[in-house]
Amino acid sequence: MTQSDIPNFAEALREVAQLRNINELALIEAFEQSLSQAYTRNVEPDKRVEVHLDPESGELEVLIVREVVEKVEDENVQISLADALELDPEVEIGMEMEFPVDQEKFSRIALQAAKQTLTQKMRETERNLVFNEYKDKEGQVINATVVRMDNKQNYFVELGSGEAILPPREQIPGERLLNGNRVKVYLKEVRKTPKGPTILASRADERLLDYLLKQEIPEVANGVVEIKAISREAGQRSKVAVYSHNSNVDPIGACIGHRGNRIQAVTGELGRERVDVILWDANTREFIRNALSPAKVGFIEVNVDTGEAAVTVTSDQLSLAIGKGGQNVRLAAKLTGFKIDLRETQAVSDLDAAMQQAMQDEAASSETSSSAKSAFDALFKDAKSVATASPDGTQDIQD
Numbered sequence: 159m160t161q162s163d164i165p166n167f168a169e170a171l172r173e174v175a176q177l178r179n180i181n182e183l184a185l186i187e188a189f190e191q192s193l194s195q196a197y198t199r200n201v202e203p204d205k206r207v208e209v210h211l212d213p214e215s216g217e218l219e220v221l222i223v224r225e226v227v228e229k230v231e232d233e234n235v236q237i238s239l240a241d242a243l244e245l246d247p248e249v250e251i252g253m254e255m256e257f258p259v260d261q262e263k264f265s266r267i268a269l270q271a272a273k274q275t276l277t278q279k280m281r282e283t284e285r286n287l288v289f290n291e292y293k294d295k296e297g298q299v300i301n302a303t304v305v306r307m308d309n310k311q312n313y314f315v316e317l318g319s320g321e322a323i324l325p326p327r328e329q330i331p332g333e334r335l336l337n338g339n340r341v342k343v344y345l346k347e348v349r350k351t352p353k354g355p356t357i358l359a360s361r362a363d364e365r366l367l368d369y370l371l372k373q374e375i376p377e378v379a380n381g382v383v384e385i386k387a388i389s390r391e392a393g394q395r396s397k398v399a400v401y402s403h404n405s406n407v408d409p410i411g412a413c414i415g416h417r418g419n420r421i422q423a424v425t426g427e428l429g430r431e432r433v434d435v436i437l438w439d440a441n442t443r444e445f446i447r448n449a450l451s452p453a454k455v456g457f458i459e460v461n462v463d464t465g466e467a468a469v470t471v472t473s474d475q476l477s478l479a480i481g482k483g484g485q486n487v488r489l490a491a492k493l494t495g496f497k498i499d500l501r502e503t504q505a506v507s508d509l510d511a512a513m514q515q516a517m518q519d520e521a522a523s524s525e526t527s528s529s530a531k532s533a534f535d536a537l538f539k540d541a542k543s544v545a546t547a548s549p550d551g552t553q554d555i556q557d
Contacts, residue, residue, distance in 0.1 A: 168216035179319070180283050186211055188283065192275030193220070197259075197268045204234040208256070220259040226251050281354070288320040289355035293348045299369040302359065304339040315343060320357055328360035330393040333429045342366065342427060362392035367433070370424045371398065377412040386438040389492035393429055397449060397489045399438040410435050436493075442467075446498065449490035453479035456503065460496070467496040470503050 171189060175182040190209040197220060198207045206223045224237040226249055242249045249255065302315035302322065313324040313335055324343065335341060343359035344366040350356075360366065367388055377383040382404050390396040402409040413435045414421050425431050439445040443458040446467050456470035471479045479500055480487050491498045 166216040167218060168211055168213050171211075172213075174280065178280065178284060180280065180287070182213070184283060185280065186213055188279035189272070189276050192279055193268070193272035196271030196275060197264075200267045200271055201263055202259075206235050207259075220261075220264065221256040222259060224255055224257065226253045226255060285350075285354040289348065289350050292317065292320050292345065292355065292357055296345050296348045297365070299342055299344050299366055302341055302343045304335045304337055304341065306337060307335075315341065315359060317357065320355065322357035322359035324359045324361065328358070328362050330361050330429050330431070332393050333361070342370070344369070361428075362390075364388040364390045364396075367396055367398070367424070367428065370427055371413065374420050374423045375413055375415070377402075377407060377409075382407055383409045383412050387493050387495075389489045391485060391489065393431055395432045395434065395485055395489065397434045397436060397493045399436055399445070399449070399493055401438040410437060434489075442494070442496070446490065446494050446496060449493045450479050450486065450498070453486065455479060465496055466499065467494075468499045468501055471500050473502055473504065476500065476502050 167189060168186065171185050172182055174180070175185045190211055194207050194209040197209070198205065202222065208221045208223055210219045210221070211217070212219075224235055226239055226242045227236045228239055228251060230236045230238050237255060239249070239251055242253075242255060245255070300317060302317050304313055305316045305321070306314050308314070311326050313329065315322050315324055322343065322345070328346065341361065343361055344363045345357065346360045346363060347358040348355060349358070367390055368385060371385060372379045375383065378385060378400075382402065384401050384403060385398060386401050387399040388396065398413070400409040400413055402412070412420075415423075421433055421435065425433055434451070436448045436451055439448060442460050442462070446458055446460070446469065447455055450469065453471065453475045455475065456472065458470070459468040461467070469479070478486070481489075487498055487500060
């Protein structure tokens, strides 16, 4: 086999590198290593082999490397000083000598093994590139294209140079995605595995909603309106607590937009998920009260140490406070960070309350009047005796 019979590996690798966006020199180095391993394994199993590929000329060279020693113990990797001096008068002990391999020894088995190893190296290089690219994008929202679904109901989305998995737990319940659909996904985790990088995407994460609000609402994007907390049950309902740093800007109105256009743009991306925007309050009781809206609740008792809140609710507001399947109180608890205990109380009309208060006032007035009359009678039960208070609290009697 002559040099002309050997394929121009340098040119082939250059084309592969450009096609797959891989560093050309790194690919050549991988090829040299893979061919060295394959040749050692299949042709010269006990010798030290090095492979060099000239990227310019494409010349491929396989070398046997032997160390110059005084006394040879292993002729596969060593050469005596006496033999070495016959080949090179300037050689010294400890130096290494290279012996080119006859190209006819480049067996097809060695080249095939090199090809397989090179393929593996190319895959590893590509995987590392994908991992490094998307590791930096972890925690971001990007556009993706749905490419397929497997029998476990996992969606796979194309991100560009990588592919992400969207498992059922990270999907919006009830949302059906078709191949070719463009969707926004939150990159939740980028992990390196033996089979390559695994990219976990989500459409159910609260941070996707946070991103969409910043995209659609300028006041949120520029920081005038701050999103304090989000609780979400994907595909069904979410609660967003907002606060304005500018007294002239209504945070809820800014998020809703004219005729609801801003919040509708957000919900449209989330499969018409309902988004409740509520006012954040530094006062815990008021924040909990707002979080339970649209229900109107009564007295709220908060225990900061245990993270619990007891909320009094009239019977006509109880079901609204609880919500369908407990959703409203569950979202409110997650939003505020407090365990909320709803306690039903009887509803009292304004007329009933006014009449009850009037009766209580009248009874109290009557009791006070009776007590005062008794004290007065006791004080003057003897018209000839008058009591005066002294500084020491004793009484003097005058006839």
